[in-house]
Amino acid sequence: MRKVCLAVAMMASMSAQAAESYTIDPFHTYPNFEINHLGFSTMHGRFDKTEGKLNIDWANNTGSVDITIDAASVSTGMKKRDDHLTSPDFLNAAEFPEITYKSSKVTINKDKTAKVEGNLTIMGVSKPVALKVESINCGDHPMKKGTYVCGFDAEGKFKRSDFGVTYALPAIGDEMKLHIEVEAVRN
Amino acid sequence: MDELLNNPLFQSALLPFVVSLVVAVILRPHGWVWAGLSAVAGFAASVYLLTDFRFFPLSSHRKILLLGGGAVILGMVLDLLPWRRITPALLFVAAVAATLWIVWPRFRAFDGWQLWALAIAGPTYVAWLVVSCEALRHKSLQADSVVFALSLGTGLSALLGATALYGQLGSAIAAAVGARLFLQIIGKPIVAGSIMLVPLVAVLALLGLGAVVYAKLPWYCLISLALIPVMARIPLSANMPRLLHIVISVLITLLPAALAVFLTWREAGAPPL
Numbered sequence: 001m002r003k004v005c006l007a008v009a010m011m012a013s014m015s016a017q018a019a020e021s022y023t024i025d026p027f028h029t030y031p032n033f034e035i036n037h038l039g040f041s042t043m044h045g046r047f048d049k050t051e052g053k054l055n056i057d058w059a060n061n062t063g064s065v066d067i068t069i070d071a072a073s074v075s076t077g078m079k080k081r082d083d084h085l086t087s088p089d090f091l092n093a094a095e096f097p098e099i100t101y102k103s104s105k106v107t108i109n110k111d112k113t114a115k116v117e118g119n120l121t122i123m124g125v126s127k128p129v130a131l132k133v134e135s136i137n138c139g140d141h142p143m144k145k146g147t148y149v150c151g152f153d154a155e156g157k158f159k160r161s162d163f164g165v166t167y168a169l170p171a172i173g174d175e176m177k178l179h180i181e182v183e184a185v186r187n
Numbered sequence: 188m189d190e191l192l193n194n195p196l197f198q199s200a201l202l203p204f205v206v207s208l209v210v211a212v213i214l215r216p217h218g219w220v221w222a223g224l225s226a227v228a229g230f231a232a233s234v235y236l237l238t239d240f241r242f243f244p245l246s247s248h249r250k251i252l253l254l255g256g257g258a259v260i261l262g263m264v265l266d267l268l269p270w271r272r273i274t275p276a277l278l279f280v281a282a283v284a285a286t287l288w289i290v291w292p293r294f295r296a297f298d299g300w301q302l303w304a305l306a307i308a309g310p311t312y313v314a315w316l317v318v319s320c321e322a323l324r325h326k327s328l329q330a331d332s333v334v335f336a337l338s339l340g341t342g343l344s345a346l347l348g349a350t351a352l353y354g355q356l357g358s359a360i361a362a363a364v365g366a367r368l369f370l371q372i373i374g375k376p377i378v379a380g381s382i383m384l385v386p387l388v389a390v391l392a393l394l395g396l397g398a399v400v401y402a403k404l405p406w407y408c409l410i411s412l413a414l415i416p417v418m419a420r421i422p423l424s425a426n427m428p429r430l431l432h433i434v435i436s437v438l439i440t441l442l443p444a445a446l447a448v449f450l451t452w453r454e455a456g457a458p459p460l
């Protein structure tokens with residue numbers, strides 16, 4: 001019986017070691033978006049301020065994500081348009097300052113890709129949004145000794161109308177594509 | 188058809204004007220309590236197209252529209268009340284409570300003088316407009332002029348101040364009241380009553396304050412907009428021809444509205460399209 005308990009304790013210890021926690025690097029993590037503009041072109045923008053945490057369980061190829069985006073940090077290269085995007089017409093950043101994405105269902109594949117099924121919350125409305133993760137790369141930071149970093153690109157799409165962001169539909173597109181470049185430092 | 192229903196000019200100008208005009212013609216013979224509903228109906232038609240009457244997530248503009256719905260009932264009750272002495276106090280308390288509900292989420296974001304300005308100046312602005320405009324309920328032309336000027340001033344300022352939705356809502360009220368001014372011009376004025384003034388002025392006052400708090404409308408524009416009810420009280424000669432009387436009454440109230448739009452344009456520039 002003592003041997004069984006010892007074995008279980010050792011396995012639990014190994015599992016705990018395999019699960020690693022990471023903190024998002026805000027200077028190398030930017031959610032980018034694409035949206036159709038009046039049927040003419042695709043407009044690109046991004047959010048400049050993002051923070052959050054990742055947990056990766058390498059032993060079980062699973063993980064969790066908790067990301068918070070500052071809605072007022074939206075940037076399209078034109079201040080007047082950014083003011084409009086943060087206004088009640090779109091993101092209503094003064095009333096709903098945070099956009100969040102949370103998932104505890106991350107499936108990591110052997111080919112360094114992953115599937116993330118989580119909930120995106122915009123203006124207080126939460127809806128499931130899946131992200132496809134490409135090319136998970138981890139290793140020691142070449143310029144910061146002793147710092148272990150994981151990075152990847154994720155993409156997904158959703159309809160803004162699902163979150164109550166209905167202004168100027170359908171002239172300005174409903175479907176938004178997300179591209180998130182993420183780097184996270186192991187704690 | 189969808190293209191027409193999604194056209195901002197149809198949503199915020201043509202539809203509220205036509206609905207208000209038709210309802211006014213229908214209600215005109217019924218007099219006091221009901222006639223003021225014409226502009227409210229025109230605005231409600233516009234709100235339906237702009238929001239589908241969806242009230243979740245409960246953001247500031249949806250709260251404002253809900254309060255507008257409640258204010259219609261309050262206005263109707265005030266029109267039916269036999270005693271008027273408590274009306275200003277009642278409206279003042281209601282306006283302060285409504286304003287605090289709208290700006291409450293921003294209290295956490297402010298401190299110091301900004302917090303006090305929001306807590307005191309915001310409710311004062313809304314209460315002043317509601318109480319001073321409601322007092323014009325017997326004066327059809329002044330009531331229509333004041334709401335027309337306030338809606339144009341608030342709507343265009345909000346549009347320039349980077350919230351087109353607020354701008355469209357303000358413009359819709361301008362179009363709805365424009366129909367009533369049209370009836371004034373052709374010699375068939377209809378009474379306004381509290382049923383029109385309380386909800387429409389409350390919505391406009393809260394939209395103006397909301398555009399300051401939740402968008403980029405410069406705060407000092409509200410000072411200019413607050414002068415509109417004062418301008419409406421400037422006495423005009425009773426011997427003036429009717430058409431000239433209407434034009435001057437509208438132009439006088441439009442002066443502070445135009446100043447507010449100019450101040451916003453100088454600060455914010457043209458809206459991005």
